[in-house]
Amino acid sequence: MRFLPHDRDPSVLVVGAGYVGLCLAAVLAQRGLRVIAADVDRAHVERLRAGRCTIAEPGLEELLRDGLASGRLTVTADLSAASDCDVVLLTTGTPVDAEGRLDPSQLEAACRDLAPRLRAGQLVVVKCTVSPGTTRTVVAPLLAGHGLEPGTDIGLVHCPERLAEGQALDQLRELAVVVGGVNAESAEAATAFWERHLGVPVHPVKDADVAEAVKLASNWWIDHNIAMANELALFCDAFGIDVMDVVTAANTLPKGAGRMNVLLPSVGVGGSCLPKDPVMAARAAADRGVELRTVATGRAVNDAMPGHAARNLVDGLHKLGTDPAGATVAVLGLAFKSDTGDLRETPVAPFVEHLRNAGCTIRLHDGLAEPDRVRALFGQDPEPTIAAALAGADAVAILAGHREYRELTAADLRAATRAGCLVFDGRRYFTRDEISDLHAHDLQYRGIGR
Ligand SMILES: NC(=O)c1ccc[n+]([C@@H]2O[C@H](COP(=O)([O-])OP(=O)(O)OC[C@H]3O[C@@H](n4cnc5c(N)ncnc54)[C@H](O)[C@@H]3O)[C@@H](O)[C@H]2O)c1
Numbered sequence: 465m466r467f468l469p470h471d472r473d474p475s476v477l478v479v480g481a482g483y484v485g486l487c488l489a490a491v492l493a494q495r496g497l498r499v500i501a502a503d504v505d506r507a508h509v510e511r512l513r514a515g516r517c518t519i520a521e522p523g524l525e526e527l528l529r530d531g532l533a534s535g536r537l538t539v540t541a542d543l544s545a546a547s548d549c550d551v552v553l554l555t556t557g558t559p560v561d562a563e564g565r566l567d568p569s570q571l572e573a574a575c576r577d578l579a580p581r582l583r584a585g586q587l588v589v590v591k592c593t594v595s596p597g598t599t600r601t602v603v604a605p606l607l608a609g610h611g612l613e614p615g616t617d618i619g620l621v622h623c624p625e626r627l628a629e630g631q632a633l634d635q636l637r638e639l640a641v642v643v644g645g646v647n648a649e650s651a652e653a654a655t656a657f658w659e660r661h662l663g664v665p666v667h668p669v670k671d672a673d674v675a676e677a678v679k680l681a682s683n684w685w686i687d688h689n690i691a692m693a694n695e696l697a698l699f700c701d702a703f704g705i706d707v708m709d710v711v712t713a714a715n716t717l718p719k720g721a722g723r724m725n726v727l728l729p730s731v732g733v734g735g736s737c738l739p740k741d742p743v744m745a746a747r748a749a750a751d752r753g754v755e756l757r758t759v760a761t762g763r764a765v766n767d768a769m770p771g772h773a774a775r776n777l778v779d780g781l782h783k784l785g786t787d788p789a790g791a792t793v794a795v796l797g798l799a800f801k802s803d804t805g806d807l808r809e810t811p812v813a814p815f816v817e818h819l820r821n822a823g824c825t826i827r828l829h830d831g832l833a834e835p836d837r838v839r840a841l842f843g844q845d846p847e848p849t850i851a852a853a854l855a856g857a858d859a860v861a862i863l864a865g866h867r868e869y870r871e872l873t874a875a876d877l878r879a880a881t882r883a884g885c886l887v888f889d890g891r892r893y894f895t896r897d898e899i900s901d902l903h904a905h906d907l908q909y910r911g912i913g914r
Contacts, residue, residue: 520805644675697913732811734800789823797864
């Protein structure tokens with residue numbers, strides 16, 4: 465095979481040791497490969513070298529430490545070792561600009577740094593989420609700057625990263641990798657790499673443009689599906705129906721290649737991908753004269769959810785005869801989804817803002833989020849324990865289903881809070897039995913569409 469060594473395991477360079485890059489680097493090192501994770505953020509590199517991981521992914525810090533201790537994983541701020549590595553994975557950030565257009569500056573800078581250090585026979589894999597054509601028209605010319613032709617001298621493929629935060633390490637070891645190469649030989653090498661060295665199946669597509677579109681299609685679909693679930697919740701509220709009953713039953717219908725799969729309503733959509741990727745798709749389409757109306761609709765619906773949820777909670781307080789102005793609300797779970805501490809674009813921030821505007825006193829807790837980041841985003845310190853957050857609260861808003869919140873019982877909540885306390889469910893998804901238990905403990909329950 466042209467772009468992988470025949471006689472030994474390939475060594476890997478991961479460029480961009482952020483969320484995706486570090487997870488990939490740590491898992492590949494655990495699989496026995498020699499991996500170098502490089503990042504321009506020197507403070508981040510120093511922390512990682514010390515075995516300290518500020519990326520809140522279950523199991524990642526342990527895997528980082530194992531990798532460092534075994535010597536298979538090294539972390540660096542310079543790319544000088546690039547020519548020694550056989551496979552280069554590009555995992556820099558790919559934000560969008562104010563107009564929603566892909567901002568390729570991190571990816572371009574990484575390619576410029578990399579280009580003079582490449583040698584013939586290497587395989588470069590773009591993992592970043594980008595608009596269709598970026599690998600072919602942006603990455604390839606930059607890598608070719610020093611006389612090596614992508615596709616001929618070096619392999620070049622796009623393999624979108626599809627992991628979900630909170631389950632990233634397991635998903636990396638299981639999910640099929642989509643491979644789209646600038647030519648067949650590039651794709652063949654990447655296929656062999658993922659199959660042999662990560663032990664996962666590969667789904668080949670025609671070329672890199674298709675692979676890039678696959679990722680945008682996925683997040684466009686997820687965001688739009690959640691928007692439908694969120695509007696279904698509002699619909700169910702209007703009829704006094706529990707949205708969970710509707711979703712569970714509706715999803716038994718065979719449809720297409722599987723079943724209907726309406727996702728779940730919640731306090732809103734956040735994270736570094738779902739609010740950005742559909743917008744990137746819409747902007748790229750608009751640049752070619754195509755309007756994607758579903759993107760704008762989905763985004764608008766999901767962006768409105770923190771406000772809906774906060775108004776729902778405030779309405780619940782009024783109905784209980786509690787004046788929201790001066791009421792204490794314990795907010796458990798500040799991250800954008802369950803089982804991660806990632807606060808990027810979390811819908812909990814606008815939710816809290818709405819409650820503050822209604823005069824509520826807020827207590828914050830998230831055992832997975834970095835306290836410094838909580839302070840920076842919310843302008844207040846998080847409580848050190850769940851008990852401190854709950855003490856005497858008039859309402860508890862559970863906005864992420866982190867394990868420690870799933871383990872909280874009605875008796876725990878009742879013991880810590882004011883009698884008749886309102887339990888607001890933004891993503892915890894209490895079962896029918898659990899809701900009965902809350903009522904039996906003199907607690908009120910409200911959910912989104914429930
Ligand atoms: N976070 C997710 O759940 C997720 C999931 C799938 C795909 N993605 C995509 O994967 C890519 C990476 O996302 P992320 O969440 O890991 O981003 P991130 O911001 O956590 O990490 C990016 C890292 O790249 C580093 N970097 C920037 N420029 C660099 C350069 N020139 N050289 C070396 N390092 C550089 C940054 O310092 C940062 O540590 C993005 O395209 C994103 O859309 C993310």
